[in-house]
Amino acid sequence: MARRSLKRTARRTAHGARDKAQAAVSRKGGRIMASHANGEALCPGSSRNGSLSQEKMWAYGLGLFGIGLGLAELMVPRRLARMIGAPPRHDGLIRAMGLREIASGVGILTQGSSATAVWSRVAGDAMDLACLGAAFMSNRSHRGRVALATAAVSGATLLDMITAQQLSRGIETRNGCISLTVALVIDRPQQGLYRHWRELTNLPTFMKHLVRIEIQDDRRSHWVAKGPAGSTVEWDAEIIEDRPNEYIAWRSIEGSQVDHAGSVRFEPASGGRGTIVTVEMEYRPPLGTVGAAVAAWFGEDPNQTVKMDLRRFKQMMETGEVITTEGQPAGRAESTSRK
Amino acid sequence: MKANCWYGKQDMRVVDVPDPKILNKKDAIVKVSSAAICGSELHLYNGFVPTMEQGDVMGHEFMGEIVEIGPEVKQRRVGDRVVVAFPISCGQCFFCKKELYSLCENTNPNAWMAEKFFGHSPAGIYGYSHLTGGFAGGQAEYVRVPFADVGTIKIENGFSDEQVLFLSDIFPTGYMAAEQCNIQPGDTVAIWGCGPVGQFAIRSAFLLGAERVIAIDRFPARLQMARDGGADTIDYEETDVYDTLMQLTGGRGPDSCMDAVGLEAHMPGLLYYYDRIKQAMMSESDRPIALRQAIMACRNGGTVSIPGVYGGLIDKMPMGAVMNKALTIKTGQTHCQRYLKPLLDRIAHGDVDPSFVVTHRMKLAEAPQGFDMFNRKQDGCIKIVMTP
Numbered sequence: 088m089a090r091r092s093l094k095r096t097a098r099r100t101a102h103g104a105r106d107k108a109q110a111a112v113s114r115k116g117g118r119i120m121a122s123h124a125n126g127e128a129l130c131p132g133s134s135r136n137g138s139l140s141q142e143k144m145w146a147y148g149l150g151l152f153g154i155g156l157g158l159a160e161l162m163v164p165r166r167l168a169r170m171i172g173a174p175p176r177h178d179g180l181i182r183a184m185g186l187r188e189i190a191s192g193v194g195i196l197t198q199g200s201s202a203t204a205v206w207s208r209v210a211g212d213a214m215d216l217a218c219l220g221a222a223f224m225s226n227r228s229h230r231g232r233v234a235l236a237t238a239a240v241s242g243a244t245l246l247d248m249i250t251a252q253q254l255s256r257g258i259e260t261r262n263g264c265i266s267l268t269v270a271l272v273i274d275r276p277q278q279g280l281y282r283h284w285r286e287l288t289n290l291p292t293f294m295k296h297l298v299r300i301e302i303q304d305d306r307r308s309h310w311v312a313k314g315p316a317g318s319t320v321e322w323d324a325e326i327i328e329d330r331p332n333e334y335i336a337w338r339s340i341e342g343s344q345v346d347h348a349g350s351v352r353f354e355p356a357s358g359g360r361g362t363i364v365t366v367e368m369e370y371r372p373p374l375g376t377v378g379a380a381v382a383a384w385f386g387e388d389p390n391q392t393v394k395m396d397l398r399r400f401k402q403m404m405e406t407g408e409v410i411t412t413e414g415q416p417a418g419r420a421e422s423t424s425r426k
Numbered sequence: 427m428k429a430n431c432w433y434g435k436q437d438m439r440v441v442d443v444p445d446p447k448i449l450n451k452k453d454a455i456v457k458v459s460s461a462a463i464c465g466s467e468l469h470l471y472n473g474f475v476p477t478m479e480q481g482d483v484m485g486h487e488f489m490g491e492i493v494e495i496g497p498e499v500k501q502r503r504v505g506d507r508v509v510v511a512f513p514i515s516c517g518q519c520f521f522c523k524k525e526l527y528s529l530c531e532n533t534n535p536n537a538w539m540a541e542k543f544f545g546h547s548p549a550g551i552y553g554y555s556h557l558t559g560g561f562a563g564g565q566a567e568y569v570r571v572p573f574a575d576v577g578t579i580k581i582e583n584g585f586s587d588e589q590v591l592f593l594s595d596i597f598p599t600g601y602m603a604a605e606q607c608n609i610q611p612g613d614t615v616a617i618w619g620c621g622p623v624g625q626f627a628i629r630s631a632f633l634l635g636a637e638r639v640i641a642i643d644r645f646p647a648r649l650q651m652a653r654d655g656g657a658d659t660i661d662y663e664e665t666d667v668y669d670t671l672m673q674l675t676g677g678r679g680p681d682s683c684m685d686a687v688g689l690e691a692h693m694p695g696l697l698y699y700y701d702r703i704k705q706a707m708m709s710e711s712d713r714p715i716a717l718r719q720a721i722m723a724c725r726n727g728g729t730v731s732i733p734g735v736y737g738g739l740i741d742k743m744p745m746g747a748v749m750n751k752a753l754t755i756k757t758g759q760t761h762c763q764r765y766l767k768p769l770l771d772r773i774a775h776g777d778v779d780p781s782f783v784v785t786h787r788m789k790l791a792e793a794p795q796g797f798d799m800f801n802r803k804q805d806g807c808i809k810i811v812m813t814p
Contacts, residue, residue, distance in 0.1 A: 274520050360520060391538050402532045406516045406573075407498070408450055410550075412535055415562045415570055416443040418431035419481030 141263075143200040145250045149208060149243075150195030153188040160185025172232025173222045180218065187211050202254035209251055212244035265382065266369040267389040271397045274361035275404045277332045277353040283404065284351055285335060293399035293409065295392075296384035308337075312345075312384065315376045320345055345381060346371035366397060428814075429483045429566035430793035435473035436801070438794040443483065446562060446570035451498035454574035456510060460587040461488035461565045461790070463800055463810045464512075464595055465621045466688070466735045470555065471797050474689060474711070475737055477539060477556040484793075486512035486552040487594040488564030489587060492574070501575040508578035510571050511762035512595045514550040514561060517576035528759035533572065534559045543738070548759055565793055567814050579766035588781035588811060589773060592626070596809075597780050598765035600626025600686070603733035604634050606756035607682035614638045614675055616723060617657070618716040619686035620648035622783050622809045623733050627686055628655040629778050640674060642667055642716075644692075647806030651783070663694050671723045679725035688734030691715035704741055711738030721747050732757035786810045 159167055164181035168174070173181075191211055194204035219237045222228045273280060283289055287308050291297035298319060301309040306326045314320040322343035328336035328350070336350035349368040356363050370385070372378035385392045399409045429443045446455055464487050469475050489509040492502055502508065515527035522530050530549035534540060540547035540557050550572075553563020562570065571577055581590050600623050607615055615631045617624050620643035631639045632655070641652035642660045649659040660670050671680060689712035692698060697715065704710035720730050721744050730753055748755065772778055785808045788796055796810045 272520070274518070274523070391541075395538055398532075398537055402516075405518045406452070406532050408452075410516075410533055410535060410572060411449050412560055412562075414447055414449050416427070416429060416446050416483060416566070417479075417481040417562060418429065418433070418439070418441045418443050418483065419479070 142253045146195050146200035146205050150192040154192035157185040157188030171236035172229030174225050174227035202251055205251035208247045212247055215240050264369055264371050265385055265389050267393050268367045269390055269394045269397055270363055270365040271401055272356050272361055272363050273401045273404055277362045280362055281332045281353050294396045315380045320377055320380055427567035432478050432482045432484055433480050438797050440791050440793055446568050448496045450572055451496045452573050453496040454492050454499055454571045455494040456490040456569050456571050457493045458488050458490040458564055460591050461485050461812050463796055468801050475555045483562040483566055484553045485563035485565030486554055489591050499574045507581045509590050509593045511577045512551055513762055514572050515576050515763055516573055525764045527761040527763040588784050592780040593766055593769055596622045597626050597769055598762045599623050599733050599760040601630040601765055602760050603627045603684050603731045604630035606731040607729050609634045609636050612637045613681040615682050616640045616680035617684045617686055618642045618720055620652045624686040625651055625783050627684055628652055628657045632656055645803055667719055668723050679723050681725055682729040683720035683724040684731045685717045685720045685734045687716035689736050710741040712736045712740045714740040718744055724753055726751045729754045783809045784811050788812055790814050
């Protein structure tokens with residue numbers, strides 16, 4: 088018994104060492120490079136499951152900040168007015184602004200950082216700026232302080248707008264990255280699965296965000312993915328590791344429009360129950376519309392999206408095709424089921 | 427073609443929809459000759475199953491004639507008369523190979539949705555919400571049958587539709603529920619619910635060697651049909667179920683207990699309203715009243731078999747009883763394909779004639795009235811079969 092488990096540990100260690108030598112994904116000088124078992128990654132520290140995306144964390148931060156400011160406006164409006172150089176005797180207005188701040192803040196905290204709640208902060212910022220503008224024109228205000236306060240509010244407005252925009256576009260990243268790990272058992276031997284995957288032109292038949300992959304040579308390929316409004320996003324990628332029947336790793340080449348790295352591992356499942364296929368992918372979406380398109384590929388739950396891709400791969404390998412309900416009858420305009 | 431579609435809570439309509447097409451290479455198109463309304467569809471009818479969409483074609487108990495096949499259908503031909511199993515199964519995956527067809531890994535295009543609810547997805551099912559794939563069902567003139575080689579059984583003898591139609595669901599469901607009871611010689615089986623599945627469970631329990639079956643319901647017609655099948659009956663509105671069961675079994679309890687009721691259980695008294703209110707307030711999705719009773723009544727070391735449908739969360743599950751009495755719980759959507767052949771053989775052998783359960787016959791166009799009547803259990807309604 089003890090000998091058996093020792094042996095197993097030894098085997099696992101050997102396995103680990105091999106992995107370490109053999110590269111997955113990490114970053115070096117801003118570029119995606121091989122390695123993964125040694126802990127380095129394209130997105131170091133990006134936690135994959137459960138934790139909040141950085142956009143959501145920003146939203147929470149802004150919400151909490153708003154509640155704090157709102158409480159101050161509500162409780163010590165006069166002192167606050169003095170601090171920002173506003174004319175006195177506007178307690179009522181400042182308190183109302185405080186209530187607005189708190190309402191937006193509570194909205195963000197209770198609605199799980201929805202984009203709408205953050206947009207309500209942007210609307211509030213606009214009102215605040217309007218009031219500060221009015222204060223600046225008033226003879227009874229301290230213009231220097233009002234200008235400082237305006238600068239501070241403008242800064243907050245900018246942050247609110249960026250956060251709201253990212254959330255509206257569905258961009259959620261961790262350390263600027265979308266990263267995912269998905270595993271699925273497929274009841275087929277490693278060889279066939281590896282071969283089908285290694286033929287990269289097959290990937291778009293089950294990976295929904297890809298339009299096509301063109302093979303350039305043994306290692307290089309050109310990837311075309313769905314872009315904003317019917318356009319495409321394209322990049323060149325190269326295979327950085329290729330162990331027949333076991334492992335393939337690839338990454339976008341330097342200077343690509345989209346920073347991407349991925350790997351797939353084929354390991355025999357215990358008891359001859361087929362193969363465990365593990366996919367790891369990391370995308371660093373650029374700012375702007377291309378970034379939004381990249382984010383839209385994976386939606387709120389990138390693991391789930393790619394698991395569906397992997398499930399289609401499984402269906403193809405086990406049953407020969409991908410089952411669909413598109414085009415079936417229904418008593419409504421479009422017949423498809425949700426995907 | 428005409429199809430019976432879901433449009434909302436207690437809102438079914440027979441409308442014109444496009445004819446189905448071959449969408450996958452292993453599909454067949456079946457011209458429906460008979461389709462039944464299943465008790466489990468009442469949960470959809472009453473709005474207890476999420477992810478239904480307006481216009482979804484209903485129906486998962488149906489049979490008919492194959493009128494078109496995809497290029498990779500090998501065992502069936504145009505013209506074959508077939509009964510279709512209600513789960514859609516590929517026949518190739520880990521679970522299908524183990525004959526656990528209702529757990530097929532490859533037939534739910536919305537698997538991610540089911541994963542959110544259940545942790546893992548079951549197989550696709552015809553006309554049973556988008557959680558199980560959103561497949562158009564068989565309460566229609568034509569229906570698309572994916573994986574036709576795996577999901578159909580060819581009917582070659584001169585059986586009537588009503589004799590073989592229930593191979594599609596309720597006969598295998600009642601049979602699997604009885605099989606799960608692991609019946610030993612001398613055993614007493616108690617069955618909550620004398621709807622169609624309960625009726626087949628009663629007969630299956632006897633086929634599998636039960637000494638005695640005690641059936642529990644409140645509708646006279648259903649209790650009568652249970653007695654016709656050889657069961658002793660308890661009307662739960664007249665007597666206390668637990669006390670009666672203990673009297674009948676010398677205080678030990680039934681060797682196995684079956685919940686053929688599911689998530690919309692009913693009982694007299696306050697506890698019913700407790701669950702009904704919790705359900706209405708969405709703080710509990712299912713009412714496990716029969717299940718609680720079954721667990722409490724079951725003998726030590728016995729088996730609780732649950733063919734009744736549950737969809738979500740239950741409240742006040744007597745887990746202490748399950749643990750301290752060392753009960754075995756067995757459940758699942760029926761692995762229907764596994765039973766098609768053996769149960770057709772049983773029918774051919776004359777062990778059972780499933781047409782006994784049919785109480786009402788109507789046209790497909792009357793499906794909405796059928797649902798309403800079945801839901802209210804009017805006119806002694808137990809099973810409705812519709813023809814085009």
